[in-house]
Amino acid sequence: MSEDYFGNIATVDQQLKSWLDDLEETALIGTVHSVFNKVINVLSIDQSNLLTLALEDVISSPWMMKTTDAYLFDKMKSEVAPGDVVRLSKKDTIELNQMEWNYTTASTKYTKIEKKNPTQLILTEAFPNAIYRFIKEQGKDSGLLSAWEIHTMKKSSMTETTNVYVNFFLQALKNMEAAIEENNKAVLKHSYGLVGLGVGLTPSGDDFLLGCLAVWQSFENPLVEQFKEKEWIENVKKRSTSVSAFMLKNGVNGYVNEALVDLLERHQEKDLSTYLSPFLKIGATSGTDMLIGVMFAYEQMNDLNRRQKNGFKSNDRKKCLS
Incomplete structure (x- = not known):
């Protein structure tokens, strides 16, 4: 040859x-x-x-x-x-x-998520705040970022965007959050509201779910076990692109891209710029959407830990954060 x-x-x-x-x-x-x-x-x-x-x-x-x-x-x-x-x-x-x-x-x-050791399990607001500053400055909005901002009250109204996906993403985020706080099978059910949502080879909703799965894998959150059901992957194949289906199948088993592995390994570091910039190279908006999933899952765990520490019930979120 x-x-x-x-x-x-x-x-x-x-x-x-x-x-x-x-x-x-x-x-x-x-x-x-x-x-x-x-x-x-x-x-x-x-x-x-x-x-x-x-x-x-x-x-x-x-x-x-x-x-x-x-x-x-x-x-x-x-x-x-x-x-x-x-x-x-x-x-x-x-x-x-x-x-x-x-x-x-x-x-x-090696693209396998590393499980955290006990000294790395402390959650702080600095990590998601650093991600948010980064994607606001350099990320690209598929509609998911606007929806997440509205959902977390970082944006007071939807008048700033005409993206048709915002309402769909917003409702899906609300459903996922409610199900996570109740810690029940509804998490799996409401994840289907995100599967295949958006455009591109890996739709934004799928990229968001990969970010969530990466966090849950890294911190050994029991939520990830629900997604290991064969039925979920089979439904993903029917609802989204084949590339997305394989991406999420790998994510369920703890295998994600190198950018997610590196970022979660260093979530306690002060300067995350070196580990955030690679996300700009992942698709048109995929990197941003994955980071929103990371923020969402991380903040959900942090909120729950804070409530439990202060003796609040799982559904006392507004009271705890006030």
């Missing part, structure tokens, strides 16, 4: 590498699912996973491998199409349309 058609993978997700290592040489991996400017998605042969080949500046995510070879990536991107076959051509090398990508020397990326 010509050297022009052989590229190297710089980084590979640990889950993906382990899965590939278990395959036999020349095994069929899957078929091309979708092709974008910096990303090529591959649906595994058993349709259980979505693999991604991406350029180096894309934020690392579960089941992703990345290359610094922009020339070969662009050449491949211009020639491949959904349905094209992807296979192992030999050990540590995948082949797509006569182009080979070798990951022998690739560094390994």
Whole structure:
């Protein structure tokens, strides 16, 4: 094979590498699912996973491998199409349309949420406040940010926006908050009001839920257990895009993008700018929407902890915060 058609993978997700290592040489991996400017998605042969080949500046995510070879990536991107076959051509090398990508020397990326140790479980208002300042200055509003501001009384009215999604997001946030405070199965039910809500490859409501799942995973909040029901993932597949469904499936199992992993690992640090800026590279509004989910879940836990500490009942939120 010509050297022009052989590229190297710089980084590979640990889950993906382990899965590939278990395959036999020349095994069929899957078929091309979708092709974008910096990303090529591959649906595994058993349709259980979505693999991604991406350029180096894309934020690392579960089941992703990345290359610094922009020339070969662009050449491949211009020639491949959904349905094209992807296979192992030999050990540590995948082949797509006569182009080979070798990951022998690739560094390994871990996208698993780290559980907090006891010294990291202290919640403060500084963390969500820093996120809010960041997204107000640099984030992009899909309608979810405006809805969240209204919901948290940071915006007094909806006259400042004409976004058609604001009312839908606002109602969904109210329902989720009420269900979380009651700590019952209604959380799962009302999450469907967010699944698929918005536009894009990963709709805003799904990005929001990923942010929530990341926080709940990190702090071992029992709410995350509700989302592990097989029925929920199956319903997500019916209500949203396939890319979103795989994103949320990974999130339920504790696997999220590198930006979320790094941010939650450092939630107690004073200067979060280094860990917030990568979110600007995630989709048009996806990074902002994920951060709103992080704020929402984090503040809900903080409110509940404060109420319990002060002896208030779970539904005494307004009295406690007054």
